[in-house]
Amino acid sequence: MEYRLRENEFLLFKNLIYDKTSINLDKSKISLLENRLAKRLRHYEFSNFKEYFDYLNNHQNSKELQLFIDLITTNETSFFRENPHFEFLEQKHLPTLEKNKKLNIWSAACSSGEEAYTLGMVLEKNKFNYEILGTDISERILESAKKGVFPIERSIKIPSKYLKEFCLKGKNEMEGFFKFDKKISEKLNFKYFNLNMNFDSLPTFDIIFLRNVMIYFDQKTKDELVFRITNKLKKGGLFFIGMAETLIEKNSKIKMISPSIYRKLE
Ligand SMILES: C[S@@+](CC[C@H](N)C(=O)[O-])C[C@H]1O[C@@H](n2cnc3c(N)ncnc32)[C@H](O)[C@@H]1O
Numbered sequence: 001m002e003y004r005l006r007e008n009e010f011l012l013f014k015n016l017i018y019d020k021t022s023i024n025l026d027k028s029k030i031s032l033l034e035n036r037l038a039k040r041l042r043h044y045e046f047s048n049f050k051e052y053f054d055y056l057n058n059h060q061n062s063k064e065l066q067l068f069i070d071l072i073t074t075n076e077t078s079f080f081r082e083n084p085h086f087e088f089l090e091q092k093h094l095p096t097l098e099k100n101k102k103l104n105i106w107s108a109a110c111s112s113g114e115e116a117y118t119l120g121m122v123l124e125k126n127k128f129n130y131e132i133l134g135t136d137i138s139e140r141i142l143e144s145a146k147k148g149v150f151p152i153e154r155s156i157k158i159p160s161k162y163l164k165e166f167c168l169k170g171k172n173e174m175e176g177f178f179k180f181d182k183k184i185s186e187k188l189n190f191k192y193f194n195l196n197m198n199f200d201s202l203p204t205f206d207i208i209f210l211r212n213v214m215i216y217f218d219q220k221t222k223d224e225l226v227f228r229i230t231n232k233l234k235k236g237g238l239f240f241i242g243m244a245e246t247l248i249e250k251n252s253k254i255k256m257i258s259p260s261i262y263r264k265l266e
Helices: 007-021 028-043 051-060 063-072 084-096 113-124 139-147 152-157 162-168 219-231
Strands: 103-108 130-136 149-151 167-169 177-179 188-192 205-210 233-241 253-256 263-264
Touching: 007 028, 007 051, 028 063, 051 063, 063 139, 084 233, 113 130, 113 139, 113 162, 113 177, 113 188, 113 219, 130 139, 139 188, 149 152, 152 253, 162 167, 162 205, 177 219, 205 219, 205 263, 219 233, 233 253
Parallel strands: 103 130, 103 205, 130 188, 205 233
Antiparallel strands: 149 177, 167 177, 233 263, 253 263
16 A cells, blocks of 8 residues: 655654654655655554554554654664764874773764774774763664674775774674674663753763764754753863764854864863
């Protein structure tokens, strides 16, 4: 059965998505939403999108809402994505820090974990003591991050010095996959965290990566999020945003030190 998402139905979903995730969808995303949600309508044998919307609304706490969020998020990521950030860390920032101090790092909106594992490789190589928290709103994608097993094709972006030292090729039933050395994976912790939730339960961090997620938010959400997130950054700590993203600097607590890299003022 072919389903068509009408404009009035799209608006219902748009408001629900904004409320639950802060993701701000514009009308250009109608067919994307139509395609992604159609399988749920087929699953329940609903005859239109309004029936699915009502089902979601009547089961606010059900697994379906999480499944819905899993379907509407875009989880594109890769190892060493936007590599100048990792070069900056390795060449400019880490050499200024004491090695015996433990670094607390947050990969906010970590998707399947590639960003967090990349940070792990860089810190391990430079012999730092560290702990990395990866968080995301999609339970489905977090399962992949926790598993930490990746198809071998994804290793293509990992420089050979890291591949040789930290990546373990799977054998037999794990043929075609790789995972990371325990000394990295045991320092990573992945958990569900919605960026529009209260931040009180979080510790403070030396480094925060918030990359390629703010593109889905409106300006008000971005401003509030940057304000709250930089409250969680230690003085002198670094804050990274996506290289194609911009911050309107109303925030007096941080200073840009390189494009898309900010330092929390002392
Ligand atoms: C495009 S990925 C970015 C992954 C990684 N940071 C990178 O740059 O490669 C965006 C991620 O943001 C997550 N996300 C979207 N809205 C969120 C929210 N309100 N709270 C937490 N994560 C969210 C999505 O589930 C998705 O995995």
